[in-house]
Amino acid sequence: MVIGGGLAGLLSAHVLADHAQQVTLIERDRFPDRGRASEQEQEQGQEQERAEERDGEPAGERAAGQAWAQDRPGVPQGRHPHILLESGQQAIESLLPGFIAQLAAAGSPRVGLPADMVQWQERWFARLPATQSIFTGSRAQLEQLVRDRVCANPAIRLVDATDVVGLTGDAERVRGVQLRARGHGTRRELAADLVVDASGRGSHADRWLTGIGAEPPRVERLDTGLAYASRLYRDTRGELTRDGAPAGQEGGRRTDALAYYVFPSPTHPNGGGILPVEGGRHLAILFGLRGDEPPTDEEEFTRYAATRLPHPFIHDWLTHAEPLSPIHGFRNTANVRRRYDRPGRRPAGFLAVGDALCTFNPIYGQGMAVAAMTAVALRDALADPRRTPTTLRVQRALLDASRQAWEISAGADKTMPGAVGDSVMARTPLVQRPANWYLRRVQAYYATEPAAAAAFRSVLDLSSPFTALFTPKVARAVLLRPAPPAPTEPPLHRSSPSDAQ
DSSP: OEEOOSHHHHHHHHHHTTTSSOEEEEOSSOOOOSSOOOHHHHHHHHHHHHHHHHTTSOOOOOOTTOSSSOOOTTSTTTTSOOOBOHHHHHHHHHHSTTHHHHHHHTTOOEEEETTTEEEESSSBOOOOOOSEEEEOSOHHHHHHHHHHHHTTSTTEEEEOSEEEEEEEEOSSBEEEEEEEETTOOOEEEEEOSOEEEOOOTTOOHHHHHHHTTOOOOEEEEEEOOOEEEEEEEEOTTOTTSSOSSOTTSTTSOSOOOSEEEEOOOSSSOOEEEEEEEGGGEEEEEEEEOTTSOOOOSHHHHHHHHHHHSSSTHHHHHHHHSEEOSOOEEEOOOOEEEEETTSSSOOOBTEEEOGGGTEEOOGGGOOHHHHHHHHHHHHHHHHHOTTSOOOHHHHHHHHHHHHHHHHHHHHHHHTTSTTOEETTTTOOOOGGGHHHHHHHHHHHHHTTTOHHHHHHHHHHHTTSSOGGGGGSHHHHHHHHHSOOOOOOSSOOOSOOOGGGGO
8 A cells, every 4th residue: 555646656556566466545635637627626726725824834736827737735846846857767767668758758848967057056057068867847747647657557546535544553563544535534444464655745654653552763854944936937038948040040049048047055045947847838936045035926026036146147037938827935845854764663564755754855856856766676675586575674775765865965955054953063074074075176176077067967866876976087087187167157058069078
């Protein structure tokens, strides 16, 4: 049994279907049909969002204005930009062969990095030839495509509009769940040999485990207080599209980029970006830390882009674009890791995956990739002929699949002003300081030096381990040569081939 019908839950159900006669997938939301919701459904969704706001929770994540794929309240930050890293693409493709071609055919934009993006992070990045690519289509579209593939399997039974309110069993073993249909008070029990918690960032597993006499996991948390606000637009000038006359020609686009991005840093904690989604639309997003959150008022949103960002290029785009949705905010961005791998009185037959296990500051774009990588880890752990897949052994494999993403996200966030939580004040061991000096040097070269840029990006993408930064090619580049100068203005055009030599 899998609790949660998001990406992590769907892919976990797909894996488990190879090991069980039936997998039941339980989701608290009612899954949307294809196409635009009816007026009654939209009104019901809006009323639910208002109720959630009154309760102090983030409003439901229905993607305003989307006719191509309808979002649902249970999708984390569904109205905001999502990216699928190359590591996530590889993971999903290994589980659902042909999926990436299907995603591209559905219109999800593919952005090559760094070639297709104008990026600033304390300096402008040279737009060198792409070594990685990301898909930037909506979360709703990707999830719908995965759901269609996974739920076509007759071994997977979908139960939606149903809440899990507890577990059955005891501290030795979980034997099922307690269910309640949404809108009804009657509880019922459903037995299961294995229960997988894929209910996301807001998991109630602590309460469920306590309810059967078990011990909840220790929770690690690191929070910068980052908040963001997003809005859907149409690019009326065709500035960030592949259509129209080429950049540089009369009447052509002023840039050959497909996306803009200003990444926050400890010295410049505000940021923002413009990313393409399906249907020729774009999502604009603005970031700010605790006490300086981006506003959701229309005039103030645009003014925030003008006053908080280091260059007016995003503000200029916003002033010419056509708004297609309201502005939506989101503040629940802490890094949270539940240590089911640590000793404790916990039952067999219960696993946590996806955001219910480890969730990251969404600004790093790791969530969907890690959800897919965790599903691959589940597949491999269950199929390993050398080891019996005990609950603890499998849970440790799942946590290992998210370890690099955690070290990147939490490691970067602990340097941000105002960060609170575990490891913020942790001291760096003496033996680690030379390696940290070297990594800072790699990061300094990352914006403009091709070898350092390719290696560093592959690590951030989770495609390569940290050891990729210590290869002879990268070491020679960052230790024996000066860093190429960074552009002094937004690089509206790709770097020439000679710049990549």
